[in-house]
Amino acid sequence: MAxxxxxxxxxxCKLVFYGPGRCGKTTNLEWxxxxxxxxxxxxxxxxxxEGDRTLFFDFLPIGLGKIRGCEVRVQLYTVxxxxxxxxxxxxxxxxxxGLVFVADSMTVRREKNLLSLKDLADNLKxxxxxxxRMPLVMQYNKRDLEAEGIPLxxxxxxxxxxxxxxxxxxxxxxxxxxxxVTATLKEILRLTLRKLQKDMSWAQ
Amino acid sequence: xxxxxxxxxxxxxxxxxxxxxxxxxxxxxYANAISLIESLSQVKNKEKxxxxxxxxxxxxxxxxxxxxxxxxxxxLSPETQSLIKRLFSFSxxxxxxxxxxxxxxxxxxxGQYSRAIEEFEALIDRQDVRLVAAKNILRCHLAMDxxxxxxxxxxxxxQDPRFDDELLEKIRSFLDSLLKQRNVxxxxxxxxGEEDHLVPVLVEIDEPEDDDExxxxxxxxxxxxxxxxxxxxxxxxxxxxxxxxxxxxISERDKSVIEALRIGxxxxxxxxxxxxxxxxGTAKIMAKNQxxxxxxxxxxxxxxxxxxx
Numbered sequence: 001m002a003x004x005x006x007x008x009x010x011x012x013c014k015l016v017f018y019g020p021g022r023c024g025k026t027t028n029l030e031w032x033x034x035x036x037x038x039x040x041x042x043x044x045x046x047x048x049x050e051g052d053r054t055l056f057f058d059f060l061p062i063g064l065g066k067i068r069g070c071e072v073r074v075q076l077y078t079v080x081x082x083x084x085x086x087x088x089x090x091x092x093x094x095x096x097x098g099l100v101f102v103a104d105s106m107t108v109r110r111e112k113n114l115l116s117l118k119d120l121a122d123n124l125k126x127x128x129x130x131x132x133r134m135p136l137v138m139q140y141n142k143r144d145l146e147a148e149g150i151p152l153x154x155x156x157x158x159x160x161x162x163x164x165x166x167x168x169x170x171x172x173x174x175x176x177x178x179x180x181v182t183a184t185l186k187e188i189l190r191l192t193l194r195k196l197q198k199d200m201s202w203a204q
Numbered sequence: 205x206x207x208x209x210x211x212x213x214x215x216x217x218x219x220x221x222x223x224x225x226x227x228x229x230x231x232x233x234y235a236n237a238i239s240l241i242e243s244l245s246q247v248k249n250k251e252k253x254x255x256x257x258x259x260x261x262x263x264x265x266x267x268x269x270x271x272x273x274x275x276x277x278x279x280l281s282p283e284t285q286s287l288i289k290r291l292f293s294f295s296x297x298x299x300x301x302x303x304x305x306x307x308x309x310x311x312x313x314x315g316q317y318s319r320a321i322e323e324f325e326a327l328i329d330r331q332d333v334r335l336v337a338a339k340n341i342l343r344c345h346l347a348m349d350x351x352x353x354x355x356x357x358x359x360x361x362x363q364d365p366r367f368d369d370e371l372l373e374k375i376r377s378f379l380d381s382l383l384k385q386r387n388v389x390x391x392x393x394x395x396x397g398e399e400d401h402l403v404p405v406l407v408e409i410d411e412p413e414d415d416d417e418x419x420x421x422x423x424x425x426x427x428x429x430x431x432x433x434x435x436x437x438x439x440x441x442x443x444x445x446x447x448x449x450x451x452x453x454i455s456e457r458d459k460s461v462i463e464a465l466r467i468g469x470x471x472x473x474x475x476x477x478x479x480x481x482x483x484x485g486t487a488k489i490m491a492k493n494q495x496x497x498x499x500x501x502x503x504x505x506x507x508x509x510x511x512x513x
Binding site for chain 2: 001021022045047049050051052053055056059075084085086087088090091094095106108109126145148149150151
């Protein structure tokens with residue numbers, strides 16, 4: 001849940017990168033960390049387990065400066081993708097204001113994407129949130145692997161699989177190359193801040 | 205596509221899957237490549253090729269094992285623990301004690317029990333949160349399977365002037381129920397005066413009946429046994445788990461449900477959600493206490509001993 005301090009004109013919100021294991025959530029944050037050094041307000045913290053897999057979460061605080069008279073701070077998180085860390089995923093999701101669903105474009109990961117999206121909807125529901133009403137952006141990651149000869153799902157198919165009902169903004173991306181990461185981030189920030197304006201009237 | 209190209213493609217894909225950390229997918233591709241090679245009668249260096257692929261599968265199996273056996277709650281650095289406290293304390297309470305309590309509880313959720321115990325111990329000085337802190341200390345010890353540490357701690361509190369008889373009795377009853385839920389039969393003496401010394405006697409420790417009993421349960425669903433929701437399915441998030449005992453929090457607004465859950469009774473058909481599966485079982489109502497302080501003040505904490513069917 002975002003915190004708005006009307007006295008100091010400061011707002012802090014929480015964005016979570018969700019998706020199946022090894023889909024590139026951490027890579028998104030690492031790229032943001034490298035690319036937006038000026039906006040980064042603290043260390044990126046990654047709590048990993050064996051094989052560089054996220055164990056608990058990644059955390060990256062950024063500051064967007066003053067927007068319409070209000071200092072905007074954003075906390076970026078990733079969740080652990082591995083199925084067994086369900087409880088941690090749910091915990092990290094608590095208080096979320098906006099979501100990026102990072103889907104893996106590889107054909108072999110189709111089912112994992114679907115399961116992870118369902119898991120997200122279920123976890124949100126447990127906090128009384130409706131995925132259809134949350135600021136949400138889809139990212140179809142790993143598009144660069146097509147050049148390596150890896151079978152990828154066409155974006156149209158991923159749209160049908162994951163975004164047919166949600167109809168949220170979606171971006172093809174290669175987080176490892178930074179392609180599509182900024183567009184994804186900008187869109188989720190735009191949607192989240194717009195929603196928070198409705199809820200909290202933070203902007204002047 | 206000729207077979208040689210197909211085999212090369214499978215191996216190349218497998219190498220990339222492996223580099224991506226997708227071990228199961230990589231393993232499948234190597235196995236498919238092996239099957240194809242074996243089906244061919246004339247392949248140059250067939251044995252060498254097969255041996256190389258078998259070696260790759262062995263390597264992947266070792267990596268899968270490492271991932272699966274990696275500790276799920278390793279001890280983190282003090283800095284990271286402090287960050288967890290800050291990021292996952294959701295209390296908006298103005299009370300410093302409640303905020304500190306919330307931070308310590310956040311540590312337990314990430315398995316940082318030793319640090320959490322330190323934080324809870326500091327709160328023992330604060331009368332408002334003493335009972336909650338004490339209970340959490342005991343829960344942390346039991347989460348680490350340190351039964352003796354829990355009973356020793358209770359023994360020290362018996363001699364501690366900050367703990368009056370009423371408080372000690374509540375703690376004794378709480379620890380007693382936790383130990384019983386773990387099939388540990390320990391005689392916990394009451395406050396000093398009732399007995400002169402504490403000698404926890406470990407009478408019998410039963411092996412857990414089934415490994416399934418210690419699965420992490422995230423939610424529990426059952427038919428309301430009474431009250432306004434009688435006959436309707438109700439679902440609660442699990443707030444804490446110690447072995448096969450889970451705690452759920454029920455808002456005091458659902459008073460009719462709380463009243464219908466009677467200590468000692470068993471709910472015959474319960475749907476339990478874990479990270480790996482949803483399964484059915486039974487739930488015996490072990491304890492029911494209203495929370496007096498903290499962000500969940502007014503809620504009822506209901507302890508259920510679950511049994512897989």
